[in-house]
Amino acid sequence: MHKSLWMLMVAVVAAFALAACGGGGGGGGGGASTTIEIASDGENLAYDKKEFTVPTGQTITLTFRNTSTAQQHNIVIVKGGQDVASKVDEEAINAGPPDFLPADRTDIIAATRMLGPGASETITFTAPAPGEYYYICTYPAHFAGGMWGVMKVSP
Ligand SMILES: [Cu+2]
Structure with missing residues (x-):
């Protein structure tokens, strides 16, 4: 069960990383x-x-x-x-x-x-x-x- 908790955390972190990438691309990045x-x-x-x-x-x-x-x-x-x-x-x-x-x-x-x-x-x-x-x-x-x-x- 300890291993499944760890897998869940990996999945959550991956989801956040994807969301961050999507947001940055749509916002035009830092180039004003x-x-x-x-x-x-x-x-x-x-x-x-x-x-x-x-x-x-x-x-x-x-x-x-x-x-x-x-x-x-x-x-x-x-x-x-x-x-x-x-x-x-x-x-x-x-x-x-x-x-x-x-x-x-x-x-x-x-x-x-x-x-x-x-x-x-x-x-x-x-x-x-x-x-x-x-x-x-x-x-x-x-x-x-x-x-x-x-x-x-x-x-
Ligand atoms: Cu002129």
Whole structure:
């Protein structure tokens, strides 16, 4: 009878272990994620968010919506501040349509395609080291016209 009690305990422990595994898998584990929604500001050459903050290392799911009825827009998050943004903008204009994105993505963290009026796209990326990163629209003259913002990455 002592042996049967021990067998029962093994069975109970196994059941708990299975339950724990199932719960962990369904909950998404420890990898936290953040969702950001950003849009163009109507017909203005601007985003509806001038800045947003994300925690470093997290998976960011960002949805950009072009709410304009006439303009094409995208969002390109660059690996730096205004100087890097200007460099990427110049490379993007040289790359030309349809997406105005340089083939060399070295200075780019994440980018949507160039979206027509009313279109949206969701992109996923990992938040980089703490700091401030510009995001810009690379349609010609939009960045210069004020279509940019700052992604702040917190420690
Ligand atoms: Cu634009």
